[in-house]
Amino acid sequence: xxxxxxxxxxxxxxxxxxxxxxxxxxxxxxxxxxxxxxxxxxxxxxxxxxxxxxxxxxxxxxxxxxxxxxxxxxxxxxxxxxxxxxxxxxxxxxxxxxxxxxxxxxxxxxxxxxxxxxxxxxxxxxxxxxxxxxxxxxxxxxxxxxxxxxxxxxxxxxxxxxxxxxxxxxxxxxxxxxxxxxxxxxxxxxxxxxxxxxxxxxxxxxxxxxxxxxxxxxxxxxxxxxxxxxxxxxxxxxxxxxx
Numbered sequence: 001x002x003x004x005x006x007x008x009x010x011x012x013x014x015x016x017x018x019x020x021x022x023x024x025x026x027x028x029x030x031x032x033x034x035x036x037x038x039x040x041x042x043x044x045x046x047x048x049x050x051x052x053x054x055x056x057x058x059x060x061x062x063x064x065x066x067x068x069x070x071x072x073x074x075x076x077x078x079x080x081x082x083x084x085x086x087x088x089x090x091x092x093x094x095x096x097x098x099x100x101x102x103x104x105x106x107x108x109x110x111x112x113x114x115x116x117x118x119x120x121x122x123x124x125x126x127x128x129x130x131x132x133x134x135x136x137x138x139x140x141x142x143x144x145x146x147x148x149x150x151x152x153x154x155x156x157x158x159x160x161x162x163x164x165x166x167x168x169x170x171x172x173x174x175x176x177x178x179x180x181x182x183x184x185x186x187x188x189x190x191x192x193x194x195x196x197x198x199x200x201x202x203x204x205x206x207x208x209x210x211x212x213x214x215x216x217x218x219x220x221x222x223x224x225x226x227x228x229x230x231x232x233x234x235x236x237x238x239x240x241x242x243x
Contacts, residue, residue, distance in 0.1 A: 003033035010197030022223035024062040030227040034067040041072040045145035055085035083110040091115030142176030151177025163190025183237035
């Protein structure tokens with residue numbers, strides 16, 4: 001089974017509430033399996049996004065699980081806040097901490113699934129000593145920090161290596177550059193969770209909120225298209241099951 005996680009970093013920040021309402025009301029193949037939040041501190045990565053306060057503000061708006069990706073230094077300072085905001089999954093970067101097993105234990109002790117994310121230049125072998133401490137792996141398909149980047153083709157080979165090393169011990173997530181063009185290949189290579197941002201959220205949806213117009217029909221059309229793209233991505237990803 002393939003799970004899909006829309007990345008809210010690519011959505012219109014002024015329309016978070018509308019976006020979550022659309023996802024919450026969706027059914028079947030149009031409903032996300034989880035919602036992905038990239039928390040960036042402007043230090044580990046050059047971009048600065050949102051904090052755990054946003055998660056708390058949005059938590060009551062949906063029952064869809066929250067999947068938090070911490071692209072930060074000092075991730076241990078964020079764990080209790082993620083728990084308080086109702087996150088079910090929290091991933092930290094191998095490159096950003098000196099005490100990864102301790103941090104993963106902290107996440108698990110807080111009652112959340114613990115993930116490890118690795119940058120494109122980090123070898124899979126770096127994880128061999130921490131596999132038993134983690135619940136899932138995030139393989140970055142782009143360099144972390146900004147949405148809308150092109151997919152790095154060598155990610156496929158890295159994914160195959162990770163799948164061979166981990167077997168069924170961990171779930172494998174691909175984050176960055178995911179689209180209908182590569183979803184099936186990613187799943188065949190071993191991914192069971194796909195994080196998608198720019199391929200789901202159109203430029204109009206990312207900018208229309210700032211226009212402050214009252215064209216409700218256009219807004220409804222935007223979200224119908226968004227859910228349709230999510231369903232289409234799911235169908236593309238599940239092609240691996242019949243090929």
